[in-house]
Amino acid sequence: MPPSEQAHSFQAPKGTRDFYPQDLLKKRYIEKMWRDTSIRHGFEEIDGPTFEHLDLYTVKSGEGIISELFSFRRDGGEKDYALRPEFTPTLARMYAAKAGSLGKPTKWFWQQNCYRAEKPQRGRLREFGQWNVDLIGGDNEPEAQARMDADIIAACVDLLKIAGLSSSDVLIRISSRLNLQAVMRRVNVPESSIDRFIGVWDKRAKLTSDEFEREATAVGVYPAIARALDDLVSQATDTGRALPQLFHASEFEAQQMTAFFGLLEAAGIRDWCRWDLSIARGLAYYTGMVFEVHEANGKERAIAGGGRYDKLIEMFGGPPTPAVGFGMGDVVLSLVLQDRGLMPEGKDLLDKLSAPSASLRPDIFVIANDQPESQQALRPLIAQLRRGSESTKPLHARHTYKTTKNIGKLLQEATALHARFAAIIENATEATLKNLTTGEQEKLPLDQLGTRVSKS
């Protein structure tokens, strides 16, 4: 008998992947775009264990996650473990353990594999690559938190752009748990049913009207109320660029959401986004703004999803800490890029993978002087530097989150980060660019900073 018949026929476990070299290069291409985008936006990479104590997931993530876990216990051991189905609980644990000594805000990214014991299907595997981007802490003021929300969306959009996608290919559907709850109260969903009804609402697009009404009834919501929600939400979802019709849950929420949409506009990414209360997100820990990125034709599963989780750090033993972030998987993104001919091949793929990575040292640290027009110019300038242009490569651009306007102190912050250049915005159109290695400085129009820095 030949050896091939004697031997076992071994296969990879269902829902996992064998990556031969040409397959893996494509995954590495996605991971390189994730890493470069994170670094340019000033996020720092962290990592944690591949498996955690089981209760890290069961206590905090809500019922949604439990049936999907690969959990295990060692022979003779006393502890239950589970492969991570997502990274956020580890991130919350790590932040809570060192909250006192971490940056305000803390900007972290993570990219590794996650594991879910779901039935494999198109866009959904049991082991998949995942990118997380999180902004934790910072001033708990509506405008400050709106900036964090907008920064998170901006990082996500820059990744999509670098991958070659445009606002006609993908749509960022934005909602808010607080707004959704306010809408539910308006149509008289009983207070005691709201949390469970959000779970049903999250699945709305996959259900027929009959199924939806049946599931609503099961969590204590009358069919007529469920229908009223359907109607109201379809009216409240914007299709243009106007500020969405909000159902304010509180004055804080109203200010935050208004500021947030203004910032999306200022960053030039409003046309990627749509206010859409049909988005709820499944996980229990979300508290405010939530969003999902979908292919415009709605064919694939969500490319990315995330939102605000202002209570989670506290649940893990840390101080009360606002936080916002998102995750993006490699499986759906690959399908979307392949389908549109945006996945490079052959020499092109090798060249893209071998191109210089984003510099871990900031290319430029931007400081606004105390003039209002300089302050106003800061965020659009940062957005443009990070995004790059035809003539300028995307840069690792940073700015302070401190309230001080003392330029000496801010230059110290730039030096501590080992930035190559600092730019001090003098007015609406000009900045002084300082080479932090040589000390040389020169005055330049704002729109020439990127070219100058990327050439040196």
Next chain:
Amino acid sequence: MPPSEQAHSFQAPKGTRDFYPQDLLKKRYIEKMWRDTSIRHGFEEIDGPTFEHLDLYTVKSGEGIISELFSFRRDGGEKDYALRPEFTPTLARMYAAKAGSLGKPTKWFWQQNCYRAEKPQRGRLREFGQWNVDLIGGDNEPEAQARMDADIIAACVDLLKIAGLSSSDVLIRISSRLNLQAVMRRVNVPESSIDRFIGVWDKRAKLTSDEFEREATAVGVYPAIARALDDLVSQATDTGRALPQLFHASEFEAQQMTAFFGLLEAAGIRDWCRWDLSIARGLAYYTGMVFEVHEANGKERAIAGGGRYDKLIEMFGGPPTPAVGFGMGDVVLSLVLQDRGLMPEGKDLLDKLSAPSASLRPDIFVIANDQPESQQALRPLIAQLRRGSESTKPLHARHTYKTTKNIGKLLQEATALHARFAAIIENATEATLKNLTTGEQEKLPLDQLGTRVSKS
């Protein structure tokens, strides 16, 4: 009660690590060196599942591995899984599944985490980063396989050099399963005890003479025979550069080992290596040359280990296929680098991590014309190009494994790999360098090829 007292105190599982940004940069530094070295030596990256069916490990890797597995079964599931304790079984499974369509030889590297349920101690964790480098297939002739063995050692040495280590810091202790078996036969170890006695011999350094003799007795070897082996091996271990005293198991083995040590000499890495029959390696699948890399003062656990596993591919249903490779973990390497002040910090670390990576397109594909002195010059030249020098950055250098000397065909191979340059060695000192993008060519001394290619 403040929230921190209400909340659970969650911790990472024993033997796993939380990587905050500064910690992770150091792991990424090691991973970058691993990746760059692999690519320059012409290895291509693969990946497989984090967990496999349990029997992939229990059937083939020998008893040594079973007690160290994190194995699990899903609630209600019928399959047993285990987190990978090492990557070689996955590699063998993947090679066996596609053997017919893969390169001859196939050169693969892999770097991800592995999991072992051992008691954590210095240099040994339950989750750790691992780098595997494997050369599979190729002509099953003693000289061809000796070249594979030497190529594997060369990749390992280049990593150690790039990390800043020298041959006075670390020692590559080389042995052979076949030679070790021959020595055991010479001192009259019973044939039926040899396999199990190799398991005991692998632990020899950790045992007192009394313990060693007791364990030998337990596997059917008389104490006097165990003592005789101790004596003979200490005589047979070389301390200088002379060819080791071999106890040939076969003519094939004799030719392979003699050629192997000649190639180590020719590649300029003989002084990193010592013939040392006290090395046995624990895993059951090794069949020939085995080696371990140790800190010269013997303080830490092994930095790397590997060897030849000529039967494993066949056991997984593939064709009979010679193979050789090694694995290196991040934990011991980190300790060795930290202890010697070789782990970069601060700005230096950021710069090293942001430096250009090895090009996935070969920088240079080297062809020897049909003259013997050109053939002779090929391997030392490749070794030097990959290693770089004060004035030349290390390059991704490739050569053919085919026996054809048809230069036209070999230039086609270079083009298919998207190489930037091809060099045709004309004699012992000169080559024609051809720019494969522009078609331009020029004649250059061999020792100027690296400088010319790295400048363009």
